[in-house]
Amino acid sequence: MDKENQQKRDIILHIRRFDPERDESPHLEQYTVKVEPGMTILDGLHQIKQNQDSTLSWRFSCRMGVCGSCAMLVSGRPMLACNTQILDITDRALTLAPLPNFDIIRDLVPDLTRLFEDHVAIQPYIQGQDAEEMENPTGEFFQTPHELEKYLQFSYCIKCGCCMTACPTMATDREYLGPMALAQAYRYNTDSRDRGYESRKSVIGASHSTFNCHYAGECSNVCPKGVDPARAIQLMKRDLVLDYLKLKKRKKACRVMGIPSDVERKPSIPFPPYTVEQK
């Protein structure tokens, strides 16, 4: 017991709070949490909500760096609360604030409507060469490992918004599409199965878009998934320039691998037996 307590430390969390019903603007409030090694910021927030202040609000879901909902500003840097251990960044105090560049709904909860609208705007889905094949597939699209590598890195994005918070263009330009959406546009454009470049072009080639990025590189610095949106955006600039100069290579047709007829399909995994008796 003593040993356990020895490992615990008192850490002060300054949390930026805002209640739309009472406050005109956000203010800082101070909480002290008992932190043991391995505890994440998300754990700290739960501790406060459980023991000190049940009105504290924040967003989270998966608590393992997959869903992207718990992004917040940790001592001035956007991070995932569930993916960051408190003792890794401080042994005294830290500040938590909602992601800037988004409106605050309440406490640490930003309004991410903009993020999702931007994502929708770049048509984030495969637009196949053959509409009929997309609707009623007769087999699988063929893709080489090399073709996969071209976009795989950018497909790890979890739409957390950290990059949009760090981007200096985002901070001043209300209409800028932002690193997340632009990187996703590139992800789909480079997919060998996709033929959507022409219809995305009106969005990614417009103003407040690809060419408003000036490579400050902050998006790639803060991305918790190593997505490197800055790289995707610069590569997309090259595509747009080459396309303008009529030098862009045409994509090769994407083959469909029909289901082989001379083999037998493995039986599906059988449904597991019920653990509770059925009535």
Added chain:
Amino acid sequence: MSNNEKMYDNRLGIIGWLGGGRWGIERYLYIIHRLAGVGVLIFFILHIFEGNLRIFGPEIWNPVMKVMEHPVFKVGELFIIIGFAFHALNGIRLILIELGWAVGKAEEPVYPYKSSLNTQRPLMVIMLLLAILLIAAGGFDLMFLGH
């Protein structure tokens, strides 16, 4: 808007644009690039204006040239050299990057993540060294050769 409640506008604006803090070096270069660009542009406008004073004849031209010999303008000139050298060489770096030449290919993200920032860093170092060289040469010329 997803709900009707009052929300707080949390856009960082100009502070977010200028704000350094815990950012990487490319972020600072981004700001200096802009400031240097505006500085050099203002110099060009003033320079054209000053050069055109000639049309008013020697009564105006000569006193203005006298003022220009003041040490303040020497220091100003040094700043122009610094601004110009930095803006030009960093600009070349940005052109190369934005044409997708210095950012490398997509790669599997393995923690601790490396990004295109790491890929372009040798280029950045070379360009900054060249800029320093240019500034030193320009400064030497200005201070000791008096051009």
